[in-house]
Amino acid sequence: MSSIEPFNRLVKLAARAFYDDLPTKGENQTKTGRSDNRGLAVVILDALTRRQWVREEDLAKDLKLHTKQLRRTLRFFEEEKLITRDHRKETAKGAKIYNAAVAATADGQQNGRDGDDKLKLHTHSYCCLDYSQIYDVVRYRLHRMKKKLKDELDSKNTVQEYICPGCNKRYTALDALRLISPYDEYFHCESCNGVLVAESDKLAAQELGDGDDNARRRRQEKLKDMLTKMEEQLKPLMDQLGRVKDLPVPEFGNLQAWELRANAAGRANGDYNANDPSKNSQGLGFGGTPMPYLGETKVEVAFSDEKGDIKSVNPSAPTKVLPPWMIREGMNLTKEQRGEAKSEETKSDLKTALELSDDKKSTVNDDTKNIQDEYVKAYYAALLLRQREKEETSKKEEESPNKEVSTERQVGEKSKRDDFEGDDVEWEDAAPPTGSTSDPIDLNKEAAASDSSDEEDIWEDG
Template identity: 65%
Template sequence: MSIEPFNKLVKLAARAFYDDITAKGDNQPKSGRSDNRGIAVVVLDALTRRQWVREEDLAKDLKLHLKQLRRTLRFFEEEKLVTRDHRKETAKGAKAYSAAVAATADNLPGRDGEEKIKLHTHSYCCLDYAQIHDVVRYRMQRMKKKLKDELDNKNTVQEYVCPKCGKRYNALDAIRLISFEDDSFHCESCNTELVAESDKLASQDIGDGDDNARRRRREKLRDLLQKMEAELKPLTDQLSRVKDLEAPDYGTLQAWELRASVVARASSSDPTGNDSNRSGQGGTPMPFLGETKVEVAFSGVEEKGEIKSENAPMKVLPPWMIKEGMNLTNEQRGVVKQESNMEGTSASMDMKDEKKLISQEDDAKNLQDEYVKAYYAAILQRQKEQEEATKREQDLSANSILTDVDPSSSRKRQRDDDGEDVEWEDTPTAGETFKVDLNVEAAELSGDEEDDDDGIDWEEG
């Protein structure tokens, strides 16, 4: 699931850049109680655990005042971390959202109780992971560039400011600013002498640019740059980790709702769907694509089935069919043993087994012994007959068996993966419910589709 690294990225970025952002405006008095630095981090963290969320609900969950939350969210919207959607909706529209939420995020408590909505403008918000990725990268790039430029004085245009009227000039204006009285720069409007503006990043305590000051400033900048690189190391690491991953995308609010409601319907008709649904919904829009995907797989299977049936006359099935069946029961293992003898694999093992059996029975009664011997002899006899029969067949189909080794192993793997293969075989008869099942399966097994395909091929063959 690709959402985890992105969530981590968001959390790291929140702590790195939005740690001391206050949600309050500047005009409000700042007392100890209303100091709400760090609220931005809390909100972002909360959003990583949600998809689209109604802002009222988020405020309730975070126990924040709605206005405060809105202010924070507006700030994040400006920072391009969050997408928001506002719409006027009736109780019905709100219900649609509630239904969608109930279907997807059952870790959000206290959702169902509030159906009291009239025609209100509701705001929803959601993290925009792809954009966050870009924003964070851009921000770091800008920080680094600014420091570096200032460090080696590249592309920096010196600025001058008039101490009296505050008018600003830069070096490109220099030719107009020279006064011929004393060779220094003078303000155009009030004719006071201009002072070079000291660099913004490099400290105010250092006055105008005498030589020592400049050197100190450079050192300070270098320190700053190093510190920045050290402190943002986790973030850069996470960025590089996330670089090639596809960012999770919930789409617009409408698309998300639609998708969620479809999934909700699917899960309501499927008794076991609840659990798998959640896992499918957690990260990717998989359940939606699942439907089409499965259909494609099926058509592919049918095609392959036809091809197989064409091949069928050429390939002799019995040898490995027998082997497959005999693995199951102990009694019939003798046959397998014989066959494997013939193939020259694990012969000694089986012989030992046999001996052990015989010795045990020696300890028991002679009668039984006799009987067993006779029985074994009979079995042996029959096996030999079978051997000869199969030998002929196998000589014919030796090549095909060899090639079949791989599919059989893959089948075993697949069997380990999912015990409920039965559903797959039943599916062609079922109608509506069968589709739903497929959805769920696809959502679950989105990772190992190749395995599924292999398994199907093999069974059809």
């Protein structure tokens, strides 16, 4: 939406240029002097530039206007093709969708209308600036203004009009054939037979004179004056039009589409997690890609379920997809109880094997464990030497103090990916199946709590 700013400027300029004196007489006549509404239109348009789709009641509230008054002006704008409106019947729930959308838009106005939960259907009206149309409308308007003045100026392509001073009946040059009289050289009114006078000019119509040269010249000057004045006063507007010309027009789409999109965007920003518990289990790791999709299609529930499945399946797969939080979880568990169990499992085992081992761990003997320890250590060192560069080795050294306790797990790990160093991280990967299957959500929380991010990165790099 970065390109919206020039368009907003265009709207503001147009509002000041063309709608400054609104609302017009119709209203002012009825209640003269009671309130001066001039400029109201500008205020409303300005307010709309700061919003996207907005419910008209909310807008009225924000602007401290009477709804009727606002509606009248909006209707006028709709006729002027500046805004699009949408009316729909909705329950309180429908309103909530809208509110959520509003909350999601970056510059949306928070208006707490959540309160009234009537189940009755109300017709709500929404309005929104239609930028592409505004651009066209303004351009067309300017074109017409210029054309009219220019035509008038060189009297080109204008149909002369005649007016009867007696009965104010109007004729055009197309009626000329009926108006000529056989007796003199003037046109005569059909009804009162008065002599018609040419309505010398529509724009500068002070002198309804007989169109003598003086009058004509004066008129020409006036028109020229008007034209130049218009050119210079509307220059900013035209400049803005030129600036906006090549920019992509911001489109909000219709109301429904906009709501969906706004909600989706809100989710992507992270607001969504707070609202939807089902999403929480996903954690940050999955945040990026699936969210927008979810937002648009509204299939969140199904999707999240699917995720859950994937999670459970993951451990058996040798790929690196293992979610980080699971690693965390596994590590904690193993420290407490399962070190022995893991030791049994050798490098050859995949994660599936590890899962099995989890079940068995309690039955494992200490003796075997010791033997395994020795073997594992030797094997591990050999692997390390062979494959690791110095950085890796250094890491390993750091970890080595812990190794007495945890070596077994590392071994299990290694079977999966020989490439990786014997970081704690690796064996953590293996661990998840053991503990995590029971309750993934908890795992997630733990992951969030602990600062696992660094290790994850390393692991992924490898």
